[in-house]
Amino acid sequence: MSAAFTARGLVKRYGAVTALDGVDLDVEEGELVGLLGPNGAGKSTLVKIGCGLVRATAGEAAVCGSRAGSAQARAAMGYLAELFRFPGWSSADEVLLLHQRLARSSGGPGERGELLELVGLADAHARRVEDMSKGMQQRLGIAQALVGSPRFLFLDEPTSALDPGGRRTVRRLLEELRSRGIAVLLNSHLLSEIELVCDRVAILSRGRIVAEGRPSELARPRGVEVDVDGGTRVFTGAGRADAPRLVADLVAAGEHVYGVRVLESTLEEIYLEAVGEDAG
Ligand SMILES: Nc1ncnc2c1ncn2[C@@H]1O[C@H](COP(=O)(O)OP(=O)(O)OP(=O)(O)O)[C@@H](O)[C@H]1O
Numbered sequence: 001m002s003a004a005f006t007a008r009g010l011v012k013r014y015g016a017v018t019a020l021d022g023v024d025l026d027v028e029e030g031e032l033v034g035l036l037g038p039n040g041a042g043k044s045t046l047v048k049i050g051c052g053l054v055r056a057t058a059g060e061a062a063v064c065g066s067r068a069g070s071a072q073a074r075a076a077m078g079y080l081a082e083l084f085r086f087p088g089w090s091s092a093d094e095v096l097l098l099h100q101r102l103a104r105s106s107g108g109p110g111e112r113g114e115l116l117e118l119v120g121l122a123d124a125h126a127r128r129v130e131d132m133s134k135g136m137q138q139r140l141g142i143a144q145a146l147v148g149s150p151r152f153l154f155l156d157e158p159t160s161a162l163d164p165g166g167r168r169t170v171r172r173l174l175e176e177l178r179s180r181g182i183a184v185l186l187n188s189h190l191l192s193e194i195e196l197v198c199d200r201v202a203i204l205s206r207g208r209i210v211a212e213g214r215p216s217e218l219a220r221p222r223g224v225e226v227d228v229d230g231g232t233r234v235f236t237g238a239g240r241a242d243a244p245r246l247v248a249d250l251v252a253a254g255e256h257v258y259g260v261r262v263l264e265s266t267l268e269e270i271y272l273e274a275v276g277e278d279a280g
């Protein structure tokens, strides 16, 4: 099977501004990939090219094997825009009905009910958008992206308006999508969230991918801390593999060891190092 999303040598120039400067990225079937980067790095531009809303200056993008923007590609994907607004007078159910028509989904009331249930809005199906909190609207936006059972989702900052409880709901939702085999490319500024939920992260800076991998692969050892009678000894530069020897040496030297911690760089440290001066 083809990858859920591929970008090859994508370049996008808006006049004098180079938003994407040669981006290669793959999202495999069922994979959840987090796209990180400072404001203006090109994240939304990449997503819009993938949806067929923006035309690339050079390079190619494909969704589930079909050229981005083609009817087949659009049928295979769902999209939640960074800035979206549904008509205030329409109910949650009507918003989904409209999108079922747009996506030519034959799911009917069953699909609408299931999606509202999935995003925790079952009780609010008749509530008008203007009477919903921002968080509820954002969850409705995710339900909208899932209309027509897409195999791949572009979510551009789906948790930016959510409180911690709402973010956890979305995190569980993303895990549920993964268990259903739906691939996701997720833009976010919330590093801890990306670290918790994503299989892989790509960091974009000034239109280029500057780091990519599983959060655990990107993390670098920062040392080993060992608690002994006199306090905590820090062995800078040591990693997990060094821990048994360090402990054995301390014990051989007559120390009592109460605790050992292997320190690794956090995603925030990796991110700040990768984007350098672009961090703002
Ligand atoms: N329609 C447009 N016309 C001109 N310039 C644009 C347009 N859209 C985006 N840009 C520029 O392209 C660059 C990348 O913008 P983009 O919206 O992709 O960034 P982003 O990574 O999504 O940022 P943010 O985190 O703020 O959402 C920016 O310099 C932006 O000003």
Ligand SMILES: [Mg+2]
Binding pocket: 043, 044, 045, 082, 156
């Ligand atoms: Mg953006």
